[in-house]
Amino acid sequence: MKKSDFHYELPPELIAQEPLPERSGSRMLVLPPGQAPPVDARIRQLGDWLRPGDLLVFNDTRVIPARLFGQKDTGGRVEILVERLLPGNRARVQLGVSKPPKPGARIALDAGGAAVVIAREGGFYDLRFEVDDALESWLFKAGRLPLPPYIRREPGRDDIERYQTVFAREAGAVAAPTAGLHFDDALLDALRARGVDFGHVTLHVGAGTFQPVRSDDLRQHAMHSEWINVGPALVAQVRRVREAGGRVVAVGTTVVRALESASAGGELRPHSGETSIFIFPGYRIRSVDALLTNFHLPESTLLMLVSAFAGRERILAAYTHAVRERYRFFSYGDAMLLLGEAFA
Known part of the structure; x- marks a missing residue:
């Protein structure tokens, strides 16, 4: 596959420049398994697609003013x-x-x-x-907060809180795991009341996440390295959920990268260290059953990752729908919920 296979047209005015007044006020485009059409929803409805015993895995990295x-x-x-x-x-x-x-x-x-x-x-x-x-x-x-380069303004006082997840604990990232920005205490409490479990990994997002893919041949791309920690408690939690018939939902592409890196031998094991895993179509993601993610830049490695999960043509068709319906894109934008076969 080529970098140009992941291009799409995005009107600049759809790039979110500010967070919404409420974290959980975002829209959510749900992409069901198979060929069912996308569903326009709200992030507050996330629990409608989950059941008791499912596991949401968050990235608990904390952004430093870098x-x-x-x-x-x-x-x-x-x-x-x-x-x-x-x-x-x-x-x-x-x-x-x-x-x-x-x-x-x-x-x-x-x-x-x-x-x-x-x-x-x-x-x-x-x-x-x-x-x-x-x-x-x-x-x-x-230090000063390093907002992504597509946000065309200097960071303000609100960004200090809003460009940080409510569950951030481990300092070391220079960019937020943006899917986690949609969660506030009210949404977490509502999901917990439904019987949904929570787990955490750490991946310190580096500035390399904004670096463009320079070679059109994806096999020539050298992925940036980031530090991860998938602890034994999370591994045991995933094992219990699987044995009970629950589904594992990654909150963000960083969680997928961490879990896939810790599953390199075919089984999820505790892992702490560097990862430079590059996931694009042809790679089969096995560690998660669903993925909550934001909308990603054209021709980016993150767009390639979500295409590996749901299929390139299906993702690009969903992005076309999102542009037509005026969804908000990138870090402060809206969310997508990609459901795998376990949700059929």
Whole structure:
């Protein structure tokens, strides 16, 4: 398959620039199994497609305010995007700079303190931060939220809360697992009252999630790496649900990537470490029975992943329907519920 096989036309005005007043106010396009037509619904109706004993799996990563600004010794301005926190107050970062700094160069940070260039590898730099606190804690005081590039405005006060899931726990992501943004306490309580169970994995979404696929031949694409943790408690929970006849529903593509990575040997097992799994049509997703996800960019790896789950032609037809019905797209947009054969 080629990258161009996943192109679709999207009117720019359908790209959501702001969150809705309520998290659970979003629309939800339901794609049933087989060839049944899509159903226009609301995220608050999610429980209508679930039954007691089903398991929703969330990504509990927490977005860090990963955007910083500074100045080189030579006077040049620098924009820093933290990609990965490392031990010793270090971080792997991307730099927006006119001339690449060399190892040993110092960057005076606008928020106070400095960062020293340790090494460069490919498009990333290893920086050591000289700041007055542990780097993670300092970023939550001094960093700025890195909204996705298709949101054409600076982050505001509301984004600090709304570009974060209500169940975020493990700090380390530079982008939100956006399917989880639709859930508020009221929706979670309603699902819990229906007998739906909840589980969590961690995948720290990296800035690479916004990188375009540069080769038209998908076999030539090198997927970015992200850190995941699929713990033994979640593995045991999935096993119990399966044995009782329940269905596993991934809340977001990041959950699918984590569970498929932890199922590489054919059986879900605890796994902690890096994953660079690339899922596109031809790959059979076995770890989940349904997927709740947002609408994804044309020709993106995430659009390819959902196409692997539901079929490319069926997904593109659903996107055509969503454009016609004026759904809101991308991070602050509406949701899709893709149902597998277990929901027939």
